[in-house]
Amino acid sequence: xxxxxxxxxxxxxxxxxxxxxxxxxxxxxxxxxxxxxxxxxxxxxxxxxxxxxxxxxxxxxxxxxxxxxxxxxxxxxxxxxxxxxxxxxxxxxxxxxxxxxxxxxxxxxxxxxxxxxxxxxxxxxxxxxxxxxxxxxxxxxxxxxxxxxxxxxxxxxxxxxxxxxxxxxxxxxxxxxxxxxxxxxxxxxxxxxxxxxxxxxxxxxxxxxxxxxxxxxxxxxxxxxxxxxxxxxxxxxx
Amino acid sequence: xxxxxxxxxxxxxxxxxxxxxxxxxxxxxxxxxxxxxxxxxxxxxxxxxxxxxxxxxxxxxxxxxxxxxxxxxxxxxxxxxxxxxxxxxxxxxxxxxxxxxxxxxxxxxxxxxxxxxxxxxxxxxxxxxxxxxxxxxxxxxxxxxxxxxxxxxxxxxxxxxxxxxxxxxxxxxxxxxxxxxxxxxxxxxxxxxxxxxxxxxxxxxxxxxxxxxxxxxxxxxxxxxxxxxxxxxxxxxxxxxxxxxxxxxxxxxxxxxxxxxxxxxxxxxxxxxxxxxxxxxxxxxxxxxxxxxxxxxxxxxxxxxxxxxxxxxxxxxxxxxxxxxxxxxxxxxxxxxxxxxxxxxxxxxxxxxx
Numbered sequence: 001x002x003x004x005x006x007x008x009x010x011x012x013x014x015x016x017x018x019x020x021x022x023x024x025x026x027x028x029x030x031x032x033x034x035x036x037x038x039x040x041x042x043x044x045x046x047x048x049x050x051x052x053x054x055x056x057x058x059x060x061x062x063x064x065x066x067x068x069x070x071x072x073x074x075x076x077x078x079x080x081x082x083x084x085x086x087x088x089x090x091x092x093x094x095x096x097x098x099x100x101x102x103x104x105x106x107x108x109x110x111x112x113x114x115x116x117x118x119x120x121x122x123x124x125x126x127x128x129x130x131x132x133x134x135x136x137x138x139x140x141x142x143x144x145x146x147x148x149x150x151x152x153x154x155x156x157x158x159x160x161x162x163x164x165x166x167x168x169x170x171x172x173x174x175x176x177x178x179x180x181x182x183x184x185x186x187x188x189x190x191x192x193x194x195x196x197x198x199x200x201x202x203x204x205x206x207x208x209x210x211x212x213x214x215x216x217x218x219x220x221x222x223x224x225x226x227x228x229x230x231x232x233x234x235x236x237x238x
Numbered sequence: 239x240x241x242x243x244x245x246x247x248x249x250x251x252x253x254x255x256x257x258x259x260x261x262x263x264x265x266x267x268x269x270x271x272x273x274x275x276x277x278x279x280x281x282x283x284x285x286x287x288x289x290x291x292x293x294x295x296x297x298x299x300x301x302x303x304x305x306x307x308x309x310x311x312x313x314x315x316x317x318x319x320x321x322x323x324x325x326x327x328x329x330x331x332x333x334x335x336x337x338x339x340x341x342x343x344x345x346x347x348x349x350x351x352x353x354x355x356x357x358x359x360x361x362x363x364x365x366x367x368x369x370x371x372x373x374x375x376x377x378x379x380x381x382x383x384x385x386x387x388x389x390x391x392x393x394x395x396x397x398x399x400x401x402x403x404x405x406x407x408x409x410x411x412x413x414x415x416x417x418x419x420x421x422x423x424x425x426x427x428x429x430x431x432x433x434x435x436x437x438x439x440x441x442x443x444x445x446x447x448x449x450x451x452x453x454x455x456x457x458x459x460x461x462x463x464x465x466x467x468x469x470x471x472x473x474x475x476x477x478x479x480x481x482x483x484x485x486x487x488x489x490x491x492x493x494x495x496x497x498x499x500x501x502x503x504x505x506x507x508x509x510x511x512x513x514x515x516x517x518x519x520x521x522x523x524x525x526x527x528x529x530x531x532x533x534x535x536x537x538x539x540x541x542x543x544x545x546x547x548x549x550x551x552x553x554x555x556x557x558x559x560x561x562x563x564x565x566x567x568x569x570x571x572x573x574x575x576x577x578x579x580x581x582x583x584x585x586x587x588x589x590x591x592x
Contacts, residue, residue: 050469076471088469090462097252101459102470104452109244145466152471 003028003156003187004049009058011044011211018044019055020211026156031178031188033198035222036208037231042191043085045208046160049189050082051075063155081154085161085191087141091134095125095144098133102148115151122177123147138165142174150181157181159190163197175200207231249443251450253306253458255527255577260584272435281427285499288426290539291434292495297519297535298445298528299488304517305525306449307481308461309367312513313375314489316382319508321350321490322497323386323401326410330399334411334421343413343494350490351483358482362475367464379508386505406504413498426499434495438532441488445528448484457481511554518557522564524574534573 004026011019018041026032034042047053049060051072060068067075090098099116107115120126123143128136133144142162149157162178163171171194178201182188192198198205198219205222207215215228222228250257256265276284296314303311324346332338360366361374390403401407413430415422424430448454459467460474468474497503506512523534538560545553568575 052465071473072468073471073473076469082469084466084469088463088466090459090466092462093458094252097455101455101467104455105471148466148470 001028002026003063004189005059005061006045006049007059007061009045009048009060010056011041011048011053012056018211019048021058022208022211022213024206024213026187026189028155028187029182029185030203031182031190031201033202033205033219034189034191034208035193035198035205036214039210040208041211042208043160044211046082046158046191049075049158050080076152076154079155080158081149081152081156082158083142083145083149083160083162085164087138087145089133089136089141089144089148091132093133094129095131095133095136096120096129098144098148099151102151106152119147119151122150139167139170142166143177146174146177150186154186156187156189159188159192161191161193163192163194168196171197172200245447248447248450250446251454253449253454254446254529255574255581256529269439273432276428276431284428284431285426286543288431288434288499290536291431291438292492292499293516293519293539294438294492294532294535295441295495296489296492296516297523297531298441299485299492300516300520301525301528301531302445302449302488303481303485305520305527305531306454306457306461307478308464309478309482310369310372311375311482311485312372312517313377313379314485314516315508315513316375316379317350317354317486317489318493318496318512319379319382319386319503319505320353320493321346322493322503322507323407324349324490325494325497326407326503327396327399329410330407331397334414334423335416337414337416337421339411339413339498340415343498346494347487347490350493351487354483354486355479358479358486362478362482365475376513379513380510383505383508386508404505406502408502410497410501412501424498430499437491437495441491442528442532449528453477453480515557518561520571522560522572524571524577526570527574527577530571530574530577534571537573 002025006022006024009019009022010017022045034045036042044053048055051067051070055068058068059066062075062078062080065078067078070078090101093101096116099119100112103112103115103119120129123146125140125144125147128140133141136144142165146159146162159178163174166174175197178188178190182201188201190201202219205217205219206213207222207228209231214231215222215225217225275287296318299314300311303309303314325342328342328345329339332342357378361371366374386401387404389401390405392400394401394403399407412426413424413433415424422429424433449457456467456472456477459470459472460477464474493503493507496507519535519538520531522538523532524530542553542557545556549556564572
């Protein structure tokens, strides 16, 4: 069953065709990774899905509903959630307050306290809860934001480079975190450059190049694809 | 009952400095002193204190919109003026019998709030933010000043109320409470003092509760990162608009009380200087905290008045210097800086004692 369908999505920035007739179907329950060289249009695609940008043409269908014209917050209410590329935590507020803001519209009173506690434990940030979020390490900020995104109990979680700036161990832990969420039924779409992470979690991979879907398949198929190696993986070895 | 208790618990929280018995003990002490103060002073001085108190409401409005909400409004004086003139026009036309002045107070504040709904709708739903918000709000207040300034001719009147251009509108009745026998007229001394003090305490405590509520959480979240706040499912435009309207109502309250206090309002109350001064009080005090804003505003106002008396034209220059120094030394505000410093010392002392 498809959870998210992008149909012939187009977006221009002036003369630049950043999203070129993109068709993409996400199955419910999968972890799908979006890769591609810088400027391929990955983050723009996220912004289109989230309603921060509006497509020139094409449709976005989420859980059977056309959400192309919906405002961002309304899409969140439908079951989308995101972790941004640059950690988007509330820097001047405590870790605890960050989570409270994410959770307070769904829980109140003691239930809210319990949920915050549960999430702090999931993220391994219990000892940091009174800390100002801006003072956290980069990896901890990433986790905190993942926690905020997850707290909405979304049907589809969008992760824009969840492991950027993380050590290999932290990357692996993040991978496990994503797998645990997926095991609980969350569908995940992740933009990622770290191939170790992609290999660890991805059920399917889509390669984006110059705003178009260039290739799609399992990570092994993608790695074996010479055309992909030429535009992307090949550059890494060059 | 539990709802009420939960509400009072929100008097303390992460968004407001000051907590625990020490803080509330001090609060009670200051309040008691403020209540007793008119007994030990003369009518003129008490009236002058009322004048200081009147400005605290517009300072709190800016604290709310700018300090907590992160939207710099340069036009709080527009609401101040609208409500001030509103009160004048209503009471000059309908008089002060049957407690109408109190109705006029509420109506004038409501008119200012309504104007904020309109202006705020176009700004926030049009996604105007940052410096542009400051420019739009400043333009609105200056436009209102210009408009009112050219209403000197006799053709400019609403009912029997002449607008009077730069000469200002005057002779509106003071606030009058209907009372069996003889109505109580609140002249700008002891009578008005207690009313304004009561309003001030009420607004201060109500804002503390509001800012520590889930609504306040969203407001500071929007200040910290509007995109993230929206991506947690909050329609941030709505929250910004509500904050803006509450702020406008508070600025309007300032305007009405100012008009009541001096029985006078002029277009210059919406001019450039008038628009800039509240920014300085709030910035110097500590814009992101209610208590710091109240203390900062009162201290700066008292200092400004003393300077105006003894140093005349240099008072405004001093205000500018004060703002620059604040930005350089304590960008979060001088009073807030001192309060945080005291808080740290207190924690250290209790830790050592424990």
